Amino acid sequence: MPAVFPSLKTGAVAQYPATKSNQFVSFVVRFLDGGDQRYRQFPASLRRWIIKLDMLDETELNSVEQFFAAQEGSFGTFSFVDPWTQATVANCSLDQDTLQYGMQGELRGTAQLIVVENRV
Amino acid sequence: MLYFPQLSSGATGQYPIQKRRIERTIINQLADGHTVKFADAGAEQVAWQLTFQDLTDSEIGNLQQFFSACEGQLNAFTFLDPLGNLLAWSEAPNQPAWQASTLLQLTTGIDDPNGGTGATRIVNPTGSDLGLQQTVNAPGGLVYCFSVYVRSQNGVSISLFRQTTDASDSQSYVAAATWNRISLSGSLNTAANSLTVGITAPAGQSVDVYGFQLEAQPAASPYKSNYSATGVYPNAHFSQDAFDTLTTGPDRNQCTLTVTAR
Numbered sequence: 001m002p003a004v005f006p007s008l009k010t011g012a013v014a015q016y017p018a019t020k021s022n023q024f025v026s027f028v029v030r031f032l033d034g035g036d037q038r039y040r041q042f043p044a045s046l047r048r049w050i051i052k053l054d055m056l057d058e059t060e061l062n063s064v065e066q067f068f069a070a071q072e073g074s075f076g077t078f079s080f081v082d083p084w085t086q087a088t089v090a091n092c093s094l095d096q097d098t099l100q101y102g103m104q105g106e107l108r109g110t111a112q113l114i115v116v117e118n119r120v
Numbered sequence: 121m122l123y124f125p126q127l128s129s130g131a132t133g134q135y136p137i138q139k140r141r142i143e144r145t146i147i148n149q150l151a152d153g154h155t156v157k158f159a160d161a162g163a164e165q166v167a168w169q170l171t172f173q174d175l176t177d178s179e180i181g182n183l184q185q186f187f188s189a190c191e192g193q194l195n196a197f198t199f200l201d202p203l204g205n206l207l208a209w210s211e212a213p214n215q216p217a218w219q220a221s222t223l224l225q226l227t228t229g230i231d232d233p234n235g236g237t238g239a240t241r242i243v244n245p246t247g248s249d250l251g252l253q254q255t256v257n258a259p260g261g262l263v264y265c266f267s268v269y270v271r272s273q274n275g276v277s278i279s280l281f282r283q284t285t286d287a288s289d290s291q292s293y294v295a296a297a298t299w300n301r302i303s304l305s306g307s308l309n310t311a312a313n314s315l316t317v318g319i320t321a322p323a324g325q326s327v328d329v330y331g332f333q334l335e336a337q338p339a340a341s342p343y344k345s346n347y348s349a350t351g352v353y354p355n356a357h358f359s360q361d362a363f364d365t366l367t368t369g370p371d372r373n374q375c376t377l378t379v380t381a382r
Binding site: 025041042043046057058059061062063065066068069070072073074075093097098099100101102103104105106108118119 | 155203
């Protein structure tokens with residue numbers, strides 16, 4: 001079963017427009033005088049990527065579905081190559097339990113995968 | 121046995137087709153970002169939204185009759201994924217899903233036409249032709265296309281076959297030294313509830329094969345690899361109780377159906 005994030009026939013992992021975010025979590029205690037005290041809850045930020053895919057053929061779309069099924073949605077973990085930096089992020093998961101994709105026509109498949117970095 | 125009907129073209133669906141695969145994961149997220157996860161395999165579900173346009177009165181009548189037989193969401197039927205490969209282990213003929221003579225030698229890990237190593241070398245050392253086949257629990261009378269990539273250094277003649285308990289069809293091809301995709305298409309005049317497809321390896325010859333694919337349509341689409349799951353869903357249901365049709369002209373009808381399966 002595929003445990004490697006699927007790449008397209010071009011070799012690319014993502015297409016434009018692609019979204020990437022860095023997630024911090026801070027706990028803020030606010031005082032009556034307006035002051036506040038802040039605590040870091042996450043020891044470091046966690047990255048998240050939204051991979052929107054368009055104009056896929058059935059083989060590429062099938063690879064996406066097989067990967068999603070092998071991961072059992074957000075349950076599994078895999079290595080992901082950051083499309084911006086080409087750095088391999090070792091412990092990632094999908095951030096979705098539903099994969100919705102469609103074929104609008106021949107060679108016109110669309111899908112979206114959301115990848116999050118797990119805390120190690 | 122209820123099964124989703126094909127259109128007069130032999131297709132199960134029309135573009136656009138929407139498919140949704142649903143999993144369920146129970147996630148306990150800790151304050152520092154760690155997560156503890158539990159996969160709920162029993163909640164797995166697949167759904168298709170099938171949009172039909174320009175159907176003839178006969179085609180829309182067939183769909184309506186089928187919907188009535190199912191009584192909407194009530195009764196289960198067999199659904200063949202219009203976007204999927206109906207065969208299991210499409211790149212692993214050594215898996216139990218495939219039936220082959222014990223005398224047939226299968227070597228996996230051979231270079232394939234897509235640049236990987238998913239092909240299999242079939243060697244038949246005996247003096248008679250031997251078959252490699254898989255049976256799917258799908259209605260035998262529908263239109264199917266069975267396809268596979270083949271290659272052989274000796275230009276051997278191999279055949280693809282399709283058979284049920286009371287009907288069969290086969291076709292011979294000469295395998296070239298480079299990869300070529302061959303296919304066997306059509307329907308059998310049968311009411312059987314299962315279909316067997318396969319390839320016959322000629323006596324004393326060797327042939328490389330890759331990417332077995334069976335689809336409920338008249339022609340082969342781009343290859344889709346499969347593992348243990350197949351594109352045959354024997355326990356599908358409609359997720360609607362009403363069948364709405366729109367007639368836009370003489371012999372021109374349209375409708376949308378949503379099918380779910382586990």
